[in-house]
Amino acid sequence: MADSSTPSFKAADLVIQLTSSPKTKPDIGDFGTVFTDHMLVIEWSLAEGWEAPLIRPFGNLSLHPACSSLHYGIQLFEGFKAYRGDDDQLRLFRPMLNMNRMAKSAKRACLPAFDQAELLECIRRLVEVDQDWVPHSDLASLYVRPTFIGTEPSLGLKKPTRALLYVILSQAGFYFKTKAEAVSLWADPKFTRAWKGGTGDCKMGGNYGCSLSAQYEAEDHGCQQVLWLYGDDHQITEAGTMNVFLHWINENGEEELATPPLDGIILPGVTRQSILELTRQWGEFEVTERYITMDQLCSALKQQRVKEMFGSGTACMICPVGHVVYQGENLHIPHQDAQLTSRIAKELTDIQYGRTPCDWTLLV
């Protein structure tokens, strides 16, 4: 999206201020609770353009209380991981896909453009600075969280004249160990995650804040996540904050792995794309981007045509679905052997941890 004419910060201008008091690294705790010693901050203003990128000690942000990210949701984020391989090399998994999606979200949020390759190089340098924080384990990783917020210090709703791009790093345990727990999903058509003409295909904060109360209603009904439906025909769209896949024998008797198409309401997940590309390479069954309705799922379950259903995302990678509660029925989804889920998880982790050479990883 950016070309050489896009005004952008440059990684060559990066300034590094190291902390004088590095933290003691604790055991890997809950996802996203422990942060590393440094962060990347890059300021932008309409008057001055981009300032030089700065790696500085991790610490609080000082924000004007009228700041547009706090009032009008002018904010977006990304998430990907750095993995320490068996060879002790650090790898980022397809980070350029995150950079591109971030540029797209920035355009949607009316935040300024930047050169994606320059940002990625700054992030690579940040991970390098905090490399000791990348766990020595193939069950854990370092989560990279780029964030981009409007810092316009006034209340009129308008394109921000100031903005802040920053990146923080946090240790992450690995969700999918020897055998993942299957989740139960609450499918209630009264909840809508995203809609045509909205921001469901961008990683903007508003998509998440509006989903939270549905998540708690799911929990009240004994489920772990929401299965987000759309339209009068109750199309399956996403599960919690994951893309969703159905492995089944379809209406025509063909074995198929299906996920909803990128029609504006689906987040274009990097794991989603990787699963599509991987399974298409196998050439063993149909791999399609298509609409799936709850009616189709229910019929397939009755006729025992469902093999597996799973969610995908950077945080969990792959998460099998065990149950869907829908219109008073608790639908059991086959997940005992989780053959496909396990195979995809193994192939992806082999790439992420460097056991399978692949150009999907970027060495730090």
Place this chain on the structure above:
Amino acid sequence: MADSSTPSFKAADLVIQLTSSPKTKPDIGDFGTVFTDHMLVIEWSLAEGWEAPLIRPFGNLSLHPACSSLHYGIQLFEGFKAYRGDDDQLRLFRPMLNMNRMAKSAKRACLPAFDQAELLECIRRLVEVDQDWVPHSDLASLYVRPTFIGTEPSLGLKKPTRALLYVILSQAGFYFKTKAEAVSLWADPKFTRAWKGGTGDCKMGGNYGCSLSAQYEAEDHGCQQVLWLYGDDHQITEAGTMNVFLHWINENGEEELATPPLDGIILPGVTRQSILELTRQWGEFEVTERYITMDQLCSALKQQRVKEMFGSGTACMICPVGHVVYQGENLHIPHQDAQLTSRIAKELTDIQYGRTPCDWTLLV
């Protein structure tokens, strides 16, 4: 919504720290750019509950960079005004309606409950402290901006365990002087402001961030605001950040003032409610909450049944619509005499500035 059992901060516990260096009050500039000397802050945590409310010198917030308001749009705001009357008394206009809506938004955003009357009393005290900032003019006012954000310092998407409620004050010029400029609206069905199952009826940040790019597309087409449509029949919902009213002779030949009903996608505006109540009291024409489609508007324009169309909101109060650009046509909306708009504006400002005694105002 709150009752005596709702754990809440109390205005009786308010602590006031006055600034030692009050600012020079500038001329009234652009809306929301100049802030007063003090702000109200009230912190909450799951562990400790609400802390004592604090009025302190206006200044930046120190926020953890993982703070959930910056990543997941866990944020909401309100807006109302303090007016200085001809009698030099300061009045707030129906502020309890804002408090109630704020409590509703907080529930939707999974932010903690509070006692609305206690918050209003803290805000009254804040306005009292900064009373010299309320303009000596019946063309201007002091804008009150309560804000409520999640300050959870971790990246997992969940109910915040920390939150911050704060209130800032800013001088506001008066939009509607002797004769308001009529705005032109860009009505493109590809934009959707809000949807059923979403947060369009709450004042959450995500509703605004996702609207910004449409606003700039409207400007690219020579219009000032977006006319937000909904559904296949292109229902008229809101205009920019205003509720919208149509004064017309309806299909049955009756004079009617119509505005879309509060069906989940419409913000329940305080000015909207006040206009409905005021015009119903007059008893001079039908006042209804009903759906209006673009087809109905186009037919009525062709048959010269449209008298006026206007937007309403706290910032502008009432704003006549002069043109709607829709599907390649520039529809002219009558607004030359703006009879109804002017009459409503006069009655409302007479209440706000204390010229008409009314229990809609709260003395500071």
